[in-house]
Amino acid sequence: MEQSSLIKITNLKHKNPGEYFVQGKIENVQQTSGPTVFTINDGYGSIEAVAFMGKGERAYPNIKEGDTAKIKINIGEDQRIRIENINKFEGIKAEKMNRTINEIINERIRPPKMDFLIQSEALENMRTQMNNAAREIRKAVINNRPIIIRHHADTDGYVGAIALERAIVSLMEKHYFDPEARWKYFNRAPSKSPFYEYGDVIRDLSFSIRNKEKFEHKEPLVLLVDNGSTDEDLLSIKKLKIYNSPVVVVDHHHPGKIKDGKSSVDNVVDFHVNPYLFGYDRNITAGMLGTELARLVDPKINNIDYFPALSGVADVARGEEMNKYLDLAKKHNLDREYLKKIGMCVDFEAHFLKFLEGYGLVDDLLGENHEKHKDLVELLYNDIIHRIKEQEKVIDKYMKTRKLDNGIRLGVLDAEKVTSRGQFPPPGKTVGIAFDRLSDQGKTMVLGIGPDFIIIRATEDINFDINELIKNTKEKIPYASIQGGGHENAGTLKFVEAAKEEVVEELFKTLGSNDYV
Ligand code: MN
Secondary structure (H helix, E strand, O other): OOOOOEOOHHHHHHOOOEEEEEEEEEEEEEEOOOOEEEEEEOOOOEEEEEEOOOOOOOOOOOOOOOOEEEEEEEEOOOOOEEEEEEEEOOHHHHHHHHHHHHHHHHHHHOOOOOOOOOOOHHHHHOHHHHHHHHHHHHHHHHOOOOEEEEEEOOHHHHHHHHHHHHHHHHHHHHHEOOOOHHHHHEEEEEEOOOOOOHHHHHHHHHHHHHHHHHHOOOOOEEEEEOOOOOHHHHHHHHHHHHOOOOEEEEOOOOOOOOEOOEOHHHHOOOEEEOHHHHOOOOOOOHHHHHHHHHHHHOOOOOOOOOHHHHHHHHOOOOOHHHHHHHHHHHHOOOOHHHHHHHHHHHHHHHHHHOOOOOOOHHHHHOOOOHHHHHHHHHHHHHHHHHHHHHHHHHHHHHOEEEEOOOOOEEEEEEOOOOOOOOOOOOHHHHHHHHHHHHHHHOOEEEEEEOOOEEEEEEOOOOOOOHHHHHHHHHHHOHHHOOEEEEEOOEEEEEOOHHHHHHHHHHHHHHOOOOOOO
């Protein structure tokens, strides 16, 4: 039996069963049908400790949430922590304890001063904002606030989100005595749409409100990755803010009009990391930003050095940062070609996972488990290639191509007729495959026209911006309920089915052609 002594909560994990003293803040009190559960946080860590007076009877009724105290606990052989007595701090002693805890927390939420994985002026210019985001995430963990990551369901989104997940879970494992805590306090889920859909926020809120009632949890910090920066995200984010959730956005989609370094979501979210706000563009991907941010959240995580290059290959990023990240990946024996393979596998997996988080599955593809990783990539890649080859035959047979007067080579597909519902490759990917077959011949655009949507891919040498197109079409056909978004050269236009003819006609006019296929 060890001597009773005052101990930091984070160190309890390594102690033998026995009696100890801790001091800290009563974070919350939960009455169960059996004992009363007190969550105690000393700024270094957090425990749940039980006290039993009688079935469903509130133990220590004089101890309330927010109180500070010195507590004698007993860690049982079963790792259960029981309270032996609580010595509540009053007056100056309580004030001092509160101040001490705040100092500890302020010290611990400060992100480390460290180099990014690459040298980059762009990243340095974004550093203050990245530090703000890292501080908010660290603060959430240290204050026992649950965290939800919502991310775009493509390789870039998965990469950024999983890097952050690893960092957050690693911090949580250090902070909570209970090894199960990460399952209670952390969740990640992909979003099918390239924005935070209202259906997704409703799901997130109903879970968090339930946990608030059941476990007395705080409102979750919601972290949006490769999503969250456009006008389409506003409704969901505003809804979260009404329920008092802090919101952090890590994205590289064009956030719309920027005024004084701020876009429309900046008025609502707590922190927004986006290269466009700093005069850069989508070539600094969400996966790059998420990985660098993850290192600021927990510098101890490793094995993610090649994540940025992987996200960049998948999102077809170019430029100085991309080249440096590729060089870094090469040091881990991962060249562009192999990264492309991994990216294709992640997209394939994401297609079938839909809204499931894919816990572990995508991690394995991202090389968490080296043996499995190689087997998986080989298995899936061969299958994907087979499916793509089949799809290429379909495209070659049914894609209508021609040259417009302005020199643009145009390919048009009937998106739903050349794909099978639910199968891989879906319409978006199919347009991508068609685009790859045409785009080595100069200015190219491929359209995948569906009953109520048009998927668009264009080469960068065409002066074309999907977000502009959406704006203009909205003005020209105000009754078509035009929606959509994407990057400048890749995105989707959505409309009501009844307006299809007019929308297509308008699009062809924009392209400088009057007769459409
Ligand atoms: Mn992306």
